[in-house]
Amino acid sequence: MAYVDRLTKDYRTTFGTAAGKHVLMDLYGHCHGKDTTFPPGTDSHGLALNEGKRWAYLRIMGFLSTEDDAAREAWAEHMNERRIEEEHNK
Numbered sequence: 001m002a003y004v005d006r007l008t009k010d011y012r013t014t015f016g017t018a019a020g021k022h023v024l025m026d027l028y029g030h031c032h033g034k035d036t037t038f039p040p041g042t043d044s045h046g047l048a049l050n051e052g053k054r055w056a057y058l059r060i061m062g063f064l065s066t067e068d069d070a071a072r073e074a075w076a077e078h079m080n081e082r083r084i085e086e087e088h089n090k
Contacts, residue, residue: 031057
């Protein structure tokens with residue numbers, strides 16, 4: 001098995017679990033998977049930092065062969081589950 005094939009399989013194994021999906025949604029929210037990396041007031045250093053975070057997230061998504069629409073749907077589901085859990089724990 002070629003290295004990239006093994007690596008792709010390992011990414012899918014890691015992020016295919018419930019815990020992996022939970023972590024992936026955290027990365028989606030914090031690594032600019034869902035929004036622009038250049039919000040108002042960001043300087044060039046902030047933009048570079050944001051682009052670096054986004055690059056890491058997009059690398060993972062590339063190995064998982066996940067399209068943006070699927071990630072957005074998973075994010076909406078994740079946030080709904082989070083809202084329900086937080087309301088339940090009040």
